[in-house]
Amino acid sequence: MKHETVLKEEAITYLNIKPDGIYVDGTLGGAGHSKAILSHLKDGFLYAFDQDDFAISFAKEVLKDLDRYMIIKSNFRYLKQRLNDLGIEKIDGLLLDLGLSSFQIDDASRGFTYLKDTTLDMRMDQHQPLTAEMIVNTYDEKALARIFFVYGEEKNGNRIARKIVENRPLKTTMDLVKICDQVNYKDKGHSAKRVFQALRIAVNDELTVLEDVLKDAVSLLKPDGRLVVITFHSLEDRMVKHFFKDITTIEIPKNLPIQNIDTSPYEIVTKKPIYPSEAEY
Template sequence: MREEKPAEDSQESPCNGIDKPYHVPVMADEVAEFFAGGLNEGLLVDGTAGAGGHLEMLSRALPRMSFLAVDRDPAAVSILRSRFSDNPDITVRQGSYTEIPEIINELGLRKASAALFDLGLSSIQLDDPSRGFSYRYEGPLDMRFDDSTGKTAAELLNGISEKEIADIIYKYGEEGRSRRIAKAIARNRPVNTTLELAEIINTSIRSRRNSFKILSRVFQALRIAVNGELDQLERLIDGLEGWTEVGARIAFITFHSIEDRKIKLLFRDTPGYRQHSPRWVVPGEDEVRKNSRARSARLRMGIRT
């Protein structure tokens, strides 16, 4: 068995080009193979549909299934609606994946035979300076998936204690220099833009070695905190049994070791689930070469029993 390494977010985006207008789906072949291996009919829920990269592929691979696409981000939902407007088998809804039970109820759908969760953020979100996810472009420090609700990253950073900032950076970014960085942020508040924050971090760590890694970790940590991502994931896991049928195939793509561990425990140790073999899959070298964002991804698959 391979040793588990902490995963790391990448801020390198593969889809800036006109020839790639959408987010490039990670491990799409492996995901399609998993679902197509045991499914023919029924409902497949894509709980983090993003720009619909996986969905497009799955709707082609599984032509007899119907699909529910959910995303928390209203901008992603607009893309999904226009991309799949002529496909009657795909229903799109804006909301968190924690709201899937209510959405299924409201639409009068049956329990799902399959579910996919590709966690984290899309290249489209990362590449939009107005969203504030990237340390590469100047923009407001926002980072909310759903920008109609909740505190922005700037509001969060400017309103909590230095210790709370350090805890976020350490826990969600797995960054050892969390206290030093938190002190610099606290001293230089208010922090309102991405490049202001990047400059504070760079100055605080002094050495430019590994600075991109550190920036990635701090930005990732803030994004996780702003969106309550781990809390959301726990709520999703707690409710999953209620809206998936026995035998359902469930796949998670994670980019962070804390998330990955939760999914490992779900499929390995939770009654009502079993791990599918292989227990996890990572992208091949070729995929990582073409799509640097795939580098830290891990796919875990499980079956409802």
């Protein structure tokens, strides 16, 4: 199995790794970023988080010849707590790669793909009880429509939700794709893309988790520490941009004679988003 690491060189560059620093890879995945971080450490240490059993097994094989790291099986929303439990209160850098790993998509049994007929699962942590199948078969029409609109920006969310309720029970990904095909038949892209994104976000509570970890991340950073976030869709992108703007901006009331204005302790290093190079496409 081959795993492609996204924005590896760019992520390492902006982490500005110190050889003796303490770093965290909040999304271990295929271990491409972790391996790159470790290659820059001498006396430093890396803590790598993931909640996916397969990802952890795969990463252990990738990193088997390296040391100075620890893999922690946990959702990164508990990152600060788990680090504090280990006596780590401050870190030099944190990387969050918010995309799905290629092996999660390629493994049809995980239910992330709308291109194969498989179970409606979509769990990152396969030990949690909530699945996509439970959501589509138990949530009411209004709740489903809200998920599709808010998490998938699906303009036909109401119609899709209504058809889901009318055609219950749904058992497989193709059951859901057929409904999306009936509603989004005029779409240029895949009819179910936005609905699958929305369900995946809902199953894994991804946006709440992201909000939590961003708040914890900045409180963990040492002076000159770096937070690098790789986003893959507009919801994540907006949330991260707004968060960075909020923590780096001091609101000053207009037309008030204020002296000794405080400045934010945080600074945005990249003035514009960094995109993958042509070599990655």
